[in-house]
Amino acid sequence: MKLSFHGAARTVTGSKHVLTLSDNRKILLDCGLFQGGRELQGLNHDFGFEPSDISAVVLSHAHIDHSGLLPKLVKEGFTGPIYCSPATADLAEILLKDSAKIQEEDTKFINKRRHSSDLEPLKPLYTMKDAEIALSRFVDRKLNYYFEVIPGIECMYTEVGHILGSCAVNLKITDKGKTKNICFTGDIGRYSHPFLKNPEKFPQADIIICESTYGDSLHDDAALNENIFYEIIQETCVERKGKLIIPAFSVGRTQEIVYALNKLDLAGKLPPIKVFVDSPLSIAATEITKKNKGCFNRHILKVMEKDKDPFDFKNLVYVSEKLDSQVLNEYKDPCIIISASGMAEFGRVKHHIAHNLENEKNTILIVGYCEPNSLGARLLKDEPQVRIFGQYLNKYAQIKKIKSFSAHGDYSDMLQFLSCQDPKKVEKMFLVHGEEDVQLNWKNKLIKIGYDFVEIPKLHQEFFA
Ligand SMILES: [Zn+2]
Structure with missing residues (x-):
């Protein structure tokens, strides 16, 4: 089994991680858009893997930096189901359509300027039609019970308190006769959200893919x-x-x-x-x-x-x-x-x-x-x-x-979220979704509480798991 990281790798946006089984079947965790400066946006043109090789997508939540490239994935040959929680399906519907509208309008604006300089018109990253096809592939699944993603991979969503519908993705994978548990935390919320539930405990994992946005800071009260x-x-x-x-x-x-x-x-x-x-x-x-x-x-x-x-x-x-x-x-x-x-x-x-x-x-x-x-x-x-x-x-x-209206937990929230785990049973921890200097700080905190193998993957880096 292999894990490769095609976004939110030493940066915050573009969350996209591929899990490959030994028989080469693949699933994709999140399919996010890179957001920010021109250099980051340029990364949206190449997935770093073949969309038609992916059997299914498992989405952690609806934010565009986790879901915003699904229409492009479908446009380039992905034909499988996209699993998510019920509230994520509701939010993705408005967010993906809004994103497609922005892609189309931005391209129209750029092409006007290109036209006056006699340059070839550009095509949008994806269109409303692509977004609609992607949305038709959504399959919602309730929290706290296992469902089959593909034969050999089961998934259970658990509450993570970040935005409406946000979940941690708990995978139970049977590959070559061995079973492993992988938790992809998605984005971890706060324990003091005014109206959303707190992040909840999750099953003991062998491998954790953990976010790191505020791995070095504490929010105000x-x-x-x-x-x-x-x-x-x-x-x-x-x-x-x-x-x-x-x-x-x-x-x-x-x-x-x-x-x-x-x-x-x-x-x-x-x-x-x-x-x-x-x-x-x-x-x-x-x-x-x-x-x-x-x-x-x-x-x-x-x-x-x-x-x-x-x-x-x-x-x-x-x-x-x-x-x-x-x-x-x-x-x-x-x-x-x-x-x-x-x-x-x-x-x-x-x-x-x-x-x-x-x-x-x-x-x-x-x-x-x-x-x-x-x-x-x-x-x-x-x-x-x-x-x-x-x-x-x-x-x-x-x-x-005002600083404290944050959907992300700070490092004390994240440590509280991880406190249900025995670090000695976790073989590997991969840190994603954070700026590199923040991730180094977060890594040190995790090593201190007993996580021995903490890796900060580079973009498109692959690991045997
Ligand atoms: Zn988010």
Whole structure:
């Protein structure tokens, strides 16, 4: 049996790992898109394996850096099933279609420029049609029981608390008469998520493929950040009568913020101002969240005994239409606008920031990771101006950041997740999904608690297992 790593290898995005049995049958764990700078994006053109050789895909969760190349895999000859949890199937439907739309629109834009320079037009990485075919191959499977992936490989999904539907992938593999357990952690969540279940124990593994995103850091205390969030709303919307603009990822982060605002509303602490969620994808993701109550923890279920819909409150307005979004530019009263994209690099939130940055009454609040060149990161830099849509704008508004709205656990969460394992029974641990320096730190922590063989694979590197 062999394991090879074709993405999220010494980097965060592009999660893709191939398991090859001794008779050469292969399954693929995740099929993620590389995201970030041009160099990383370039890696999306070559899988490093033959898609038609893959018998089945097992997906850990719906995030695009774990699922976003499935349409390309299908386009290039993969014909098997794609296994995932029920909530992942729901989210993948909106995320893959959105991703295909972006691929098509971006290519159209680039081709306009190529046309004027007499260059051949480029083809999109994949189209809406490819995404639809990929989605037709999805097969959902419940958590906590084994199902057959291919003869000789069984899989059990267990809760990992990262986003709605996210799971650890526990494989039981019988190859050449021997049985081995492999756990692919996917992305590990926090133990203090406001409405998702905690990560759960998983069967003792012989091999663990473990994520490493925050392998070297600890998050701020969640309760402390709730207070900071409340103070920012008070200062911006009540004292200065300004607008609070929050760039937020459509899946996960937006629902967390709406839920936090609902909590303030229930406590009678939310000022009587409008809260706009301005993103069709965020609206769709919120509907899917509401539908998948089986993923909820006991805290939100307790809240729901009194408040049937904790993702809605009196002054909350979901904005779907583009025209209604543009009307918000004329809105004069204090308000909160939550809009995508999360790094403020594109999408409606970029327009809201451009319209509101040069007014000292307003605040732009960054609540998630921002890639160093993104608008979100440039706003946080200690510079008086920032370039948006080709224009230099003054940063008269306040720019604030709250760190703890993270879907990933920190290293103490990850160690807690791994605490159900006897490290001496784990033959090999492979670290994926992290920046290299972070992974080295995480590796040292794991060696200290008794994991003897910890490897940090390079892109396309293969190991006998
Ligand atoms: Zn993720």
